Amino acid sequence: MSTTPDTAKAYDVVVIGGGPAGATAAHDLASQGRSVLLLDRAGRIKPCGGAIPPRAIKDFQIPDHLLVAKARSARMISPADRKVDIPIENGYVGMVDREHFDEWLRQRAASSGAVRATGTFEKIEHSDDGLAVVHFRARNDDGPASGHAATVRARCVIGADGARSAVAQQCVPGSHDTEYVFAYHEIVRAPAEKPAGYDDTRCDVYYRGELSPDFYGWVFPHGETLSIGTGSADKGFSLRTATATLRQAAGMAHFETVRREGAPLPMKPLKRWDDGRNVVLAGDAAGVVAPSSGEGIYYAMYGGRLAADAAQEFLRTGQAAALAGARKRFMKAHGRVFWVLGIMQRFWYRNDKRRESFVKICMDKDVQQLTFESYMNKELVRKKPMAHVRIFFKDMAHLLGLARV
Known part of the structure; x- marks a missing residue:
């Protein structure tokens, strides 16, 4: 009003x-x-996946009724269709419309x-x-x-x-x-009969060059709907075509489209x-x-x-x-x-070979735990120094091509 x-x-x-x-x-x-x-x-x-981490819910008193879904796991999907499921332990990520x-x-x-x-x-x-x-x-x-x-x-x-x-x-x-990624997504209606493998408490993230040459594609649950989209800084890359490809890959091409939205993200x-x-x-x-x-x-x-x-x-x-x-x-x-994430995006999202290695790294339990603790609480995790040391050597093995993908 x-x-x-x-x-x-x-x-x-x-x-x-x-x-x-x-x-x-x-x-x-x-x-x-x-x-x-x-x-x-x-x-x-x-256009937004709508993720609200626990820190935001706590700091800004977001009521539960605004959460249209609660994601309790994330699935990372590589160019070779390797799937890495990462549970969100002791909590959830709220999803909003x-x-x-x-x-x-x-x-x-x-x-x-x-x-x-x-x-x-x-x-x-x-x-x-x-x-x-x-x-x-x-x-x-x-x-x-x-x-x-x-x-x-x-x-x-x-x-x-x-x-x-x-x-x-x-x-x-x-x-x-200002540097921009251009984001585009389609809000689709979840069908009454869910397809095989469908999980409305899981966020799926696709790391594939055909879906984005420098970002990623996503399928995020929103209760009765889903957000399916992708983004790229490449102005010549067709986000609509990539999103159609993603919907096909996710088995959601036939889902009813509620609306389409796009915008630049700094x-x-x-x-x-x-x-x-x-x-x-x-x-x-x-x-x-x-x-x-x-x-x-x-x-x-x-x-x-x-x-x-x-x-x-x-x-x-x-x-x-x-x-x-x-x-x-x-x-x-x-x-x-922001500095660390910027370096990660420039390096790991460069081509499908590196994306494959990136998803492989994310299979590691140390990486999963420290990453999600940092994401949920919005602070770099400084405890568990040996875990950081292990991650460092594992990353170096991938960077030098010594780790098998």
Whole structure:
């Protein structure tokens, strides 16, 4: 539900973009008594596997009813059709439908006091008193799609308007230098009679060059539906054709298609997230989608929380330098993980021979345990040093061609 923003007042913060990052930032700031306007476009659903690790469920109080499925294992499938099943011990990964999940987050922000408005961001200007003037094309729930010109003023702006963020491109230097993977998926309806081998508690990940030359294909359970898709940075690669091939390989070509969605995913955090004045970025706009895995929901919500903290400090002190704290804190917590995942993607996803070796490595119990502990808790596992040593030598054996695939 949208409400009409008060154009006569100056909001403490205008949040542009109502996905997980923007909705989280708006919720946090409104909960702390700040006046917040949450501006979001209507009708867009981001293509996403919808995975919510336990850390996200805990940190952001995600209720169980939003989880349309609970994945308790992952299956990795190699170019030669080698299948490696990895159980998720002592827990599960929640799966959400972004159409309903994102709206719930926006409603939570509104229930905390944020004002919601539907419209399309156009530009930011600055008034003589230093406030940001946000121009957008407003649209009421019952209004025409084109809407009408509107402006609001704010002491601070959080740009959470997704990949290729218009806020970032207008306000933050270096924002054009972003690397993207283009993701595409099809939401299909699970049939009443399940095919042989079907498991609605398992996420299947396909590492095959025919499905992606530099990423992977996936089949993720969503309760009554599934997300089937792939991604690639190669603009000449047909994601639709690859997804059709994946559906055929998974025995799901005949499943009813509910909808199709595609969008770019940034694969590297921007070097700067603020304009040094009163604008800070969060979520995909800041480039916080994990390389190799493409995971973004947890990192978006965490980035939104950090942007809210930075905005709060800026509003309290008036010091624009406080806005840089969002990126500093994020990179301190997750920069090393992103660096490792980036190297892994560039090396292991290069060709099918390396993909085959990669899946082979994932058969190792040490790799499985440490990988999933890190994924579930969003921290590099530093305990069990001998396990790390064993993994190092096993990786070297594969790199040097000494291990049999």
